[in-house]
């Protein structure tokens with residue numbers, strides 16, 4: 001049996017091809033890739049995978065004849081059910097024409113005349129800034145009670161203050177222990193069990209109905225042990241528990257947090273300790289108000305320290321030090337946003353969910369430590385492109401700011417990655433075509449809708465002479481509107497994108513994810529290797545040269561393949577170098593579709609589209625303008 005890369009491993013496998021070397025031996029070069037280092041591997045930690053959803057899915061698929069997972073304990077139960085089992089169907093609110101019009105308005109571009117046919121399958125949803133697809137361990141929970149005000153207890157979850165009742169009480173920078181309600185010193189350990197949203201709402205209703213019989217904070221929130229809520233359990237050490245007084249976090253401790261350059265462990269060693277069980281977290285009650293210091297750093301209060309602990313619980317994570325420093329040095333981050341949870345990470349940094357204080361808008365903040373030239377140039381490229389574009393299916397830019405050592409790119413909240421969406425739908429039985437679902441477990445109409453939206457975005461980029469350069473399911477974000485039962489797909493991550501200047505020569509170099517590189521890049525790599533070994537000069541014509549649009553189309557074809565099959569073609573997932581090399585040799589000898597397996601029983605038009613997008617020879621590959629007008633996409 002051959003060893004295959006799993007899809008999660010494949011995520012880590014990003015390789016940036018050597019630019020300088022390429023440039024030295026070619027006539028033209030792109031101006032925006034000056035500072036690429038020779039070889040960069042992406043240690044992309046796979047954070048996005050949603051264990052909760054996977055376990056739900058497993059429950060449903062492995063359970064005795066159950067067809068639906070047990071979502072009893074999850075606050076997003078209705079949304080999850082809709083998400084998992086009710087595919088968008090005929091109730092699409094938007095038409096192809098709407099898409100085309102929106103795109104034209106955004107870009108001032110005309111679509112080819114034949115693209116203007118009506119297509120009811122290109123649905124989008126109204127903007128919905130909630131991430132229903134990735135409720136993580138830090139599931140949003142809000143609680144407040146007359147005896148346990150949210151302003152004093154919302155430190156118990158990274159998202160709790162994100163979802164607290166009012167902005168005023170949730171603003172991170174203003175939340176601190178209230179001296180008037182600070183409790184005296186004892187080391188009583190109080191276990192606070194956060195109820196599920198439904199339980200909490202019930203309790204709150206009951207409390208408001210019987211205000212006279214107000215339960216104490218502890219008895220109200222601790223309740224009977226519930227193993228299913230273990231993940232949400234947080235222990236707070238409180239100094240005392242006065243009767244009939246609101247319970248708050250203990251008073252601030254005077255010492256500031258000292259950050260030493262050599263270690264970022266100081267936080268965890270002095271202020272919080274994580275228990276063996278990742279699901280539980282012990283937090284010391286120490287808390288400090290913000291205060292300016294001569295170094296420009298400020299003390300982190302308990303709230304922020306807790307957020308930090310929740311986002312990056314591993315002590316050796318360098319991202320942890322970056323975020324801590326960002327909290328301390330960047331008042332804009334502290335004051336304007338309430339940071340929630342980790343949405344994902346990549347080679348340039350990590351992405352956090354956040355809520356903007358002044359209008360409550362949910363956004364994503366990409367935190368990019370400015371520690372090397374590679375991330376700097378990637379960031380500049382991304383900022384340039386996001387700032388210049390507005391499209392319904394391209395992640396919207398909100399703002400940008402920076403602090404010493406870090407850059408922050410604020411964008412719309414994009415939902416879950418398509419990678420996670422596909423993983424979530426995958427059936428353990430593999431490719432079985434049942435009830436209109438493709439081998440991936442996703443309905444064909446949903447695949448069509450998502451793919452059409454992403455194709456329109458990519459087409460718009462190409463029309464604006466921009467090559468994305470790293471099209472993959474991790475760089476597509478999906479939100480679902482559970483009211484209309486429709487999806488919205490958006491392209492993100494423009495770190496490898498390139499503007500093609502008027503009059504520039506074709507000189508595309510592939511920087512994206514190695515295994516998603518189009519076949520023609522093999523030839524370039526082989527030449528590069530040959531030149532390295534022998535110091536030979538290679539003729540200009542030997543290179544496969546184009547602007548890069550063709551590479552985007554190939555990657556988009558692989559995305560369609562994955563949406564249909566649930567996985568990349570097995571040839572690309574091969575671990576064994578010899579077998580991989582053999583496959584690459586084989587595909588050099590064909591000009592058309594290079595993969596052995598193609599889902600049987602799928603629509604002939606769909607097959608045709610796949611084959612045209614994944615053609616080995618770039619000259620045979622169709623363009624994005626042809627893709628959006630392909631019969632499979634325009635039918636229905």
Ligand SMILES: Nc1ncnc2c1ncn2[C@@H]1O[C@H](COP(=O)(O)OP(=O)(O)OP(=O)(O)O)[C@@H](O)[C@H]1O
Nearest residue numbers: 343344345346347348349351364414415417474493
């Ligand atoms: N606006 C957003 N909303 C929700 N999730 C997001 C958003 N932006 C990014 N993410 C998540 O964070 C992950 C990493 O983001 P992104 O790909 O932009 O980082 P990167 O460092 O540029 O990655 P790469 O190494 O692939 O270039 C994405 O795969 C996605 O899952």
